[in-house]
Amino acid sequence: MSTDTLQLRRTAIDTYHENVAYMHRECGIYRAEGFQALSKIQVSLDDTKVLAVLNVVDDASIVQPGELGLSEQAFEQFSCEEGCLVTINHAEPPKSMDAVRRKINGERLDQADFNSICNDIVESRYSKMEIAAFLVATGQNSLDRDELLYLTRAMLQSGDRIDWDEPLVADKHCIGGIPGNRTSMLVVPIVAAHGMLIPKTSSRAITSPAGTSDTMEMLCEVNLNPEQLHDIVRRERGCLAWGGTARLAPVDDMLIAVERPLSIDSQSQLVASILSKKLAAGSTHLLIDIPVGPSAKVRQMRQALALRKLFEFVGDRLNLHLEVMITDGRQPIGRGIGPALEARDVMLVLQNDPGAPEDLRQKSLHLAGRIIEFDPDVRGGQGYAIARDILESGRACAKMNEIIQAQGSKPIDLTPGSLCHEVVAQNDGIVTEIDNLQMAKIARMAGAPMMKRAGVDLLKKLGNPVKKGDVLYRIHAEFPADFTFAKDLAAQNHGYTLGDSVDLLKPLMAF
Amino acid sequence: MSTDTLQLRRTAIDTYHENVAYMHRECGIYRAEGFQALSKIQVSLDDTKVLAVLNVVDDASIVQPGELGLSEQAFEQFSCEEGCLVTINHAEPPKSMDAVRRKINGERLDQADFNSICNDIVESRYSKMEIAAFLVATGQNSLDRDELLYLTRAMLQSGDRIDWDEPLVADKHCIGGIPGNRTSMLVVPIVAAHGMLIPKTSSRAITSPAGTSDTMEMLCEVNLNPEQLHDIVRRERGCLAWGGTARLAPVDDMLIAVERPLSIDSQSQLVASILSKKLAAGSTHLLIDIPVGPSAKVRQMRQALALRKLFEFVGDRLNLHLEVMITDGRQPIGRGIGPALEARDVMLVLQNDPGAPEDLRQKSLHLAGRIIEFDPDVRGGQGYAIARDILESGRACAKMNEIIQAQGSKPIDLTPGSLCHEVVAQNDGIVTEIDNLQMAKIARMAGAPMMKRAGVDLLKKLGNPVKKGDVLYRIHAEFPADFTFAKDLAAQNHGYTLGDSVDLLKPLMAF
Structure with missing residues (x-):
């Protein structure tokens, strides 16, 4: 639990919203401190304190004993050059995790609790798994509407706020x-x-x-x-x-980075x-x-x-x-x-x-x-x-x-991807359902949004009558591998349901 | 969402229980697939399929375009040499996360749910944050005792089981x-x-x-x-x-690796x-x-x-x-x-x-x-x-x-660390409380368990009468920095409460 210094090194690894520190296994501090891989450490230089997950390295070309590598996002949080001396400490778990544990136990949190949680998250004191614990503990119906108000206010206060100086924005x-x-x-x-x-x-x-x-x-x-x-x-x-x-409600971005994969x-x-x-x-x-x-x-x-x-x-x-x-x-x-x-x-x-x-x-x-x-x-x-x-x-x-x-305009060319596959109706009928999730999935498989010209072009919509062999939609792709994958997915489930006009009433009535 | 191959490379980074893959930002697959940092990818070679979190690298000395670096634990899951060709895919989220989401929603899980969750965890399909979600969702009183039985059985079945071939072990x-x-x-x-x-x-x-x-x-x-x-x-x-x-209930180790830091x-x-x-x-x-x-x-x-x-x-x-x-x-x-x-x-x-x-x-x-x-x-x-x-x-x-x-015996030397500080009583009285947590914390600060001779030696226990100036306990350390830290902690709160014999009854009665 002592403190000591290492030379800072920029490690050109992009770890997204997670700070990672790289320390050589033979490094004196690593050996003395009883860190283990994935321990959280605190790296400090003057007033800047950054928490990072520790990865232990056995390759001196990545980081040498005596050096501390920081992933790109973590390095950027220090306004200093490579080679400057930083201090390493064990990271204390964020204090506000006590409030998260109280929430797990079914307690009601107040404004101060949400403020300290959001503050700790925005200052990167939470690991991904701590954020996941917070999200699950506050998920579903476990927040009442007052707690939701507190959370929203705390998220708002976690970053900057634009003032347009107009009465109506x-x-x-x-x-x-x-x-x-x-x-x-x-x-x-x-x-x-x-x-x-x-x-x-x-x-x-x-x-x-x-x-x-x-x-x-x-x-x-x-x-x-x-x-x-x-x-x-x-x-x-x-x-x-x-x-x-912009740095608007930055806590939100950090929560989403965990919420989405989960x-x-x-x-x-x-x-x-x-x-x-x-x-x-x-x-x-x-x-x-x-x-x-x-x-x-x-x-x-x-x-x-x-x-x-x-x-x-x-x-x-x-x-x-x-x-x-x-x-x-x-x-x-x-x-x-x-x-x-x-x-x-x-x-x-x-x-x-x-x-x-x-x-x-x-x-x-x-x-x-x-x-x-x-x-x-x-x-x-x-x-x-x-x-x-x-x-x-x-x-x-x-x-x-x-x-x-x-x-800043660009030359506009909206031609869809040249690889094109038509999905056709297998029988006559009226389009009674189009599955939003499946259509989105097919478009993603085809390469969207990274491949800008990839996607799906719908020729039939709800209520349209179709004859067997009519084109329901076209799949467009730019790369053969994407194209095959999207076609395969559409072959498994093309996302359209054909029926007669009576079937059309069902989803309408439900709505 | 297509598949493609890269040359496998061992990246000498120890990421403990988390598989990490390193891909160069200029790598064709990274550019085409719409991965982002911390996406999960599936790396496969014949029947071996390993899920790993993706880190994006801008330094070709760590990993080159055309190569896929794997952290040590991940690499060891392939029985092949560096340089062999592996296939990269988007990783589907583990199917059993559906059950975790049902648990978050308050449903009761059955034996099959716990089996598939434990199976996915032991095969490294869960990220740390997914494990955290599972732990919070099943924490506190949210499992009834039948569910606890299912969970225990699933954890037991996740690994090997020793048979001593004796009736009483x-x-x-x-x-x-x-x-x-x-x-x-x-x-x-x-x-x-x-x-x-x-x-x-x-x-x-x-x-x-x-x-x-x-x-x-x-x-x-x-x-x-x-x-x-x-x-x-x-x-x-x-x-x-x-x-x-031993590979006994390995899910347990993977859960503990998340539970402890949380x-x-x-x-x-x-x-x-x-x-x-x-x-x-x-x-x-x-x-x-x-x-x-x-x-x-x-x-x-x-x-x-x-x-x-x-x-x-x-x-x-x-x-x-x-x-x-x-x-x-x-x-x-x-x-x-x-x-x-x-x-x-x-x-x-x-x-x-x-x-x-x-x-x-x-x-x-x-x-x-x-x-x-x-x-x-x-x-x-x-x-x-x-x-x-x-x-x-x-x-x-x-x-x-x-x-x-x-x-395999070792030369035995149980001499405590040579740096020694005595914590003394500030007044007369009887020891009425000793704080387990604080004593453990002081011993850890002094360097235990990594520094084997560091720790605390208690000279007074509950019920012992003490006079002002009597030594309550000694702190032993091997390194000056640890020593200072432990002494400081003991100065803040030495963990002992002195009172009269009436006070001693309180904790006894509570027990």
């Missing part, structure tokens, strides 16, 4: 799960053309075949630094940028994640889209209503003007799934092309209309007509082009 | 938490001298200042391979070896861990020691009784003859805390030295007596007298020497 957010649901790329230009401030930052796809950032990236730059972002928003009233560079989904985490991010981004008015359908994240109306109440409870107490729209999530929105194909759909709607997917157009107009009604000068019920007028007049398209130019 | 186990509690080193020679088979394998200290293996190692070798172990046990009827090399303790995990390990080691008769005291693991008699019932319920159903002794855990046992100091106490008792710590002697005789009563030829109530006779006649000491010779 609008935003929208969909809870996810519906492929092709690229409404933001239509809502933002419509709302910005109306003159409202809508500085939209989005994520990249993690488990889905395309995020708004992946899709917008087909048209222009999305990696903007904070100064660029501010300039563009001031000038254009809106933007469609990647939100990853596939543990809780309503509490969903609400805290969305609201902390949006409040940190400076939103004052927020529209939440909750799609409901048999293969959506929320499968029943009563769940959607319960979730709505949670959003309202927390939003109201954090001084956010929040509205919730429960939407039809029974099938993918639009035709394309994957960055290039979704960008194509968006552009067709903006250009008022008669072949544009009508569901994407209608949903975007409804969402944009509701946001426009946040404007005190707009009469209740008039938002949709205003939004439609902005779209049909070409003003939305013009605004989108201005945003694209401002963010 | 005895063992003892203490649930831990009491410093200096080295009764095994007395119980084993006494019971073996009686002729019963008692093949004791023990752990090394992880969170305590000394384990039985660390202490036994002061006298002889404890790292025995399975053949040596069997030979010694057949010849001597007993052994005191380190249990780490400091999450649940009764269910404790019972499943102990019973699966002992059954795998071939025990037919087991005595469990549950110390109770205000700073012990179990603090109240009613908790000890509840824990006893759990042990009995599961033990009976797994065909284990199991008895539980609830013992006095109000203070450390014996005088020494730390490997050398505890070995000294054990040898004093074995040698019938008048200065031997009486509490260690009495407790060991009671435990040994109860085990001797497992012998059908021993009349109930006679075990203690038989044990005492074996000890006093010198037969226990002779047996211990035989075991030491058989395991």
Whole structure:
């Protein structure tokens, strides 16, 4: 338990959100301290203290005795050169794990508990497994709504908060799960053309075949630094940028990095994640889209209503003007799934092309209309007509082009991947179900979102009559291996159910 | 999501129970597959499939594009040379995580669920955070006793099981938490001298200042391979070896590797861990020691009784003859805390030295007596007298020497660390409390168990009258830094409470 010093070395290993330290097995400190592999150690230099998981190295070309290697993310937390002397200590487990253990025991936590947990997480004092313990302990129904409010507030306070210095900063957010649901790329230009401030930052796809950032990236730059972002928003009233560079509710990113691989989904985490991010981004008015359908994240109306109440409870107490729209999530929105194909759909709607997917157009107009009604000068019920007028007049398209130019336009080529496979109907019928999860999985197998032109292009939607041999959808890929994998998956389960018109009523009634 | 091949390379990094793969950022597969750092990948060669967490490397001297580096533990799972071609795939999350998610949602799991979870864990399909999720989901009171039985059985089945081919294989186990509690080193020679088979394998200290293996190692070798172990046990009827090399209930080790750093303790995990390990080691008769005291693991008699019932319920159903002794855990046992100091106490008792710590002697005789009563030829109530006779006649000491010779004796030197600090009483009084946790912590800070001669030597125990200036205990260390740290900790809180004889009744009554 003594302290001692080693020379810092940058180890060019990317360990993502986990700090890793590399120490040689023959290193004096390793031998004396009774560390074992995967012990957590504290590395300090003046006031900077970084916790890292220890890996023990037997190869002096990676790290020598007397040196301490740090993975890239860990190294960056020190503002010093390689070779400077750092002090090594045993890491004490984070104090706030006591609160996590109390939660595991079924106790109720207070605001101070959540503050200290979020503070310890953001300062990298939690290992992945400690974060997993926190997520499971606070998952499902184990947080009451007051605790959810405390958690959201603590997550919000864990990072920076943007102040746009305007009375009305609008935003929208969909809870996810519906492929092709690229409404933001239509809502933002419509709302910005109306003159409202809508500085939209989005994520990249993690488990889905395309995020708004992946899709917008087909048209222009999305990696903007904070100064660029501010300039563009001031000038254009809106933007469609990647939100990853700002330090907004950073705890959220660290929780998601554990939540995603564990596939543990809780309503509490969903609400805290969305609201902390949006409040940190400076939103004052927020529209939440909750799609409901048999293969959506929320499968029943009563769940959607319960979730709505949670959003309202927390939003109201954090001084956010929040509205919730429960939407039809029974099938993918639009035709394309994957960055290039979704960008194509968006552009067709903006250009008022008669072949544009009508569901994407209608949903975007409804969402944009509701946001426009946040404007005190707009009469209740008039938002949709205003939004439609902005779209049909070409003003939305013009605004989108201005945003694209401002963010840095790219040569646009939305041709889908050249490897193409058509999935055809095996019999006559009416399309009665399209499985969102399966369609997303096929698009991902085909290479989306990394392979921008890969994905799925739907030719038939719910209610469409089909004849045997009709093409239901096309799979596009850029690489043969991806192509084979996606075709195999579609052969196992193509995601479509054909029936007669009576079957169509079932999912409609459930909704 | 396609498959492709890379050349295998051994990366000399020790990542303990976690498989890590290293791939260069410029590697074609990394670029094509949409992996991100910390994605899990599946590495396969013929029938061997290993899951590993991906680290992305920017240094070609660690791993080149076209190569896949594997951490030492992961590499060893392939029986091939460096340079052979392995196939890389996205790793599907382990199927049994569905059951873990059901448990998180409050459902009851069945035997098949626990089997598939343990199977996935033992085959390294779980990441540390998935194991943490399992532990939290099954922690506290969330397992009923049938589920606990299923879990224990699944853990037992996860590895090998020793068959000693004898009708009575005895063992003892203490649930831990009491410093200096080295009764095994007395119980084993006494019971073996009686002729019963008692093949004791023990752990090394992880969170305590000394384990039985660390202490036994002061006298002889404890790292025995399975053949040596069997030979010694057949010849001597007993052994005191380190249990780490055998593949007994390996899931247990993998759970503990997560449980310990998280400091999450649940009764269910404790019972499943102990019973699966002992059954795998071939025990037919087991005595469990549950110390109770205000700073012990179990603090109240009613908790000890509840824990006893759990042990009995599961033990009976797994065909284990199991008895539980609830013992006095109000203070450390014996005088020494730390490997050398505890070995000294054990040898004093074995040698019938008048200065031997009486509490260690009495407790060991009671435990040994109860085990001797497992012998059908021993009349109930006679075990203690038989044990005492074996000890006093010198037969226990002779047996211990035989075991030491058989395991491989070492030159014995039990001198405590030369750096010595005396902690003295600040006033007159009677010792009314000794904090087990604080004494263990001071001994660890002083360097135990890595520094074998470091630790604490208690001169006063509960009920002893002391005068101001009397030495309560000595701290021994080998290194100045450890010494300072331990002294500082003792200065903050020396762990002793002095009062009058009335105060002494309180902890006694609670017990």
